[in-house]
Amino acid sequence: MITRRWLGVLSLLVIVLISYIDRVNVSVLITDRAFTGHFGITGDRVAQGALMTAFLVGYGLAAFFLTPLYESLLGVRRGLLVSVALWSVLTLVSPYALGAVVLVVLRAFLGTAEGPLFSLKTMYVSEHFTPGAVGKPNAVTSMGVSLGTAVGLPLITYLVNRFDWHSSFRLLAALNAVVGLPLIAFFVRGRGIRRTAERQSFRATLGQALRTPRLGSILLIEIATLAYLWGSSAWLPSYLLQERHFSLAEMGAVASLPFLLSLASGFLGGWLLDRLPPRRLPLLFVVGSIGTGGCVLLVIGADSAWLAATGLVLANGFWGLQGPAIPTLVQQGAPAGSVGSAYGVVNGIGNLVSAFMPMAMGAVMGLLGGQGFAAGYALLAATQAVTLVCGVRLLLRPVPQPEAESGSGSPASDPVMDRSSLDSNRAS
Numbered sequence: 479m480i481t482r483r484w485l486g487v488l489s490l491l492v493i494v495l496i497s498y499i500d501r502v503n504v505s506v507l508i509t510d511r512a513f514t515g516h517f518g519i520t521g522d523r524v525a526q527g528a529l530m531t532a533f534l535v536g537y538g539l540a541a542f543f544l545t546p547l548y549e550s551l552l553g554v555r556r557g558l559l560v561s562v563a564l565w566s567v568l569t570l571v572s573p574y575a576l577g578a579v580v581l582v583v584l585r586a587f588l589g590t591a592e593g594p595l596f597s598l599k600t601m602y603v604s605e606h607f608t609p610g611a612v613g614k615p616n617a618v619t620s621m622g623v624s625l626g627t628a629v630g631l632p633l634i635t636y637l638v639n640r641f642d643w644h645s646s647f648r649l650l651a652a653l654n655a656v657v658g659l660p661l662i663a664f665f666v667r668g669r670g671i672r673r674t675a676e677r678q679s680f681r682a683t684l685g686q687a688l689r690t691p692r693l694g695s696i697l698l699i700e701i702a703t704l705a706y707l708w709g710s711s712a713w714l715p716s717y718l719l720q721e722r723h724f725s726l727a728e729m730g731a732v733a734s735l736p737f738l739l740s741l742a743s744g745f746l747g748g749w750l751l752d753r754l755p756p757r758r759l760p761l762l763f764v765v766g767s768i769g770t771g772g773c774v775l776l777v778i779g780a781d782s783a784w785l786a787a788t789g790l791v792l793a794n795g796f797w798g799l800q801g802p803a804i805p806t807l808v809q810q811g812a813p814a815g816s817v818g819s820a821y822g823v824v825n826g827i828g829n830l831v832s833a834f835m836p837m838a839m840g841a842v843m844g845l846l847g848g849q850g851f852a853a854g855y856a857l858l859a860a861t862q863a864v865t866l867v868c869g870v871r872l873l874l875r876p877v878p879q880p881e882a883e884s885g886s887g888s889p890a891s892d893p894v895m896d897r898s899s900l901d902s903n904r905a906s
Contacts, residue, residue, distance in 0.1 A: 494622025540593025617748020740798025
């Protein structure tokens with residue numbers, strides 16, 4: 479039933495939202511002297527950036543290597559239950575880490591536990607929606623990225639200042655255990671893993687995924703998109719407080735605005751995807767990258783703090799437009815039965831490479847001192863140049879559409895799904 483499918487989509491939106499509150503947690507905490515003093519990283523930009531980088535390295539490795547195992551052995555529902563249970567435990571023990579090194583290791587383990595998330599949500603959409611109708615569910619589940627970031631920044635800021643930095647970790651552990659696990663148990667219904675006779679090995683599933691057409695261009699776009707996200711979200715609170723001299727209250731509010739706009743533009747992108755011919759889908763990358771890059775350059779050159787804030791908001795609006803197009807490209811081209819793994823390859827490598835953006839920005843900022851933030855944000859503009867080149871390339875050489883295979887795996891209760899059994903989907 480359509481209602482049941484969409485309950486699963488909305489549940490996945492909430493799961494993604496919680497995961498992104500967790501990701502911005504450290505971005506806010508590195509502005510708190512009690513937190514940085516406790517772990518001995520006050521003033522150390524590289525060490526502060528490493529907290530995000532360690533998470534993303536674990537995330538990227540898990541997305542690449544664990545996703546084929548989840549796809550062939552566990553399926554969507556059980557894979558999510560395992561992942562979210564681990565998130566809750568690891569978040570709960572993090573504030574009790576004995577030093578910065580142990581905290582970095584725990585962040586890497588947390589990233590490993592979260593790694594399969596976007597591939598699993600992509601599998602869910604592919605299993606329950608036809609190829610021509612995946613744009614909106616992709617957009618809705620991906621809205622958790624912007625919504626979680628927009629909610630997380632002011633929420634964590636409030637918790638740290640109202641209570642202490644430990645409270646943010648405790649809240650996140652509770653959200654995963656009390657909200658995330660029940661939503662998966664009640665509303666996320668996978669179609670089940672393939673029967674033993676049909677089950678593919680890890681190697682076969684991964685091999686199929688690596689044969690996805692135009693994988694190189696899609697991968698570069700994912701790297702650039704995630705590098706922008708991780709770089710901007712990791713350093714946005716510090717930029718607003720230290721470079722633009724906003725008050726703490728203003729920072730919490732202003733930092734959420736770019737992600738609220740990307741929330742709306744992401745849904746617009748999903749709506750457009752279901753109306754554009756498949757070969758025109760890369761137009762979203764071209765328009766989005768030009769707009770994002772131009773607005774970041776405005777931020778760098780702005781004299782006024784509020785003009786810079788406006789540029790940040792508009793940049794995220796153009797950036798959000800691109801998000802749903804990446805999983806849709808994977809869904810269009812990935813061989814049947816390997817959609818989750820194909821997105822795992824894209825999302826895993828994308829996160830592994832982009833993981834170094836917060837640390838790279840931190841290193842540039844530390845090296846250049848007074849001009850550090852401008853140079854760091856120039857790296858963000860460079861990511862959009864990569865997206866633009868790859869978007870144009872995909873317009874000239876579109877992803878070929880695989881032939882539909884009738885009747886395999888469509889739910890009998892949903893006649894719409896019987897028209898095609900193409901597996902397809904995405905995820906940052």
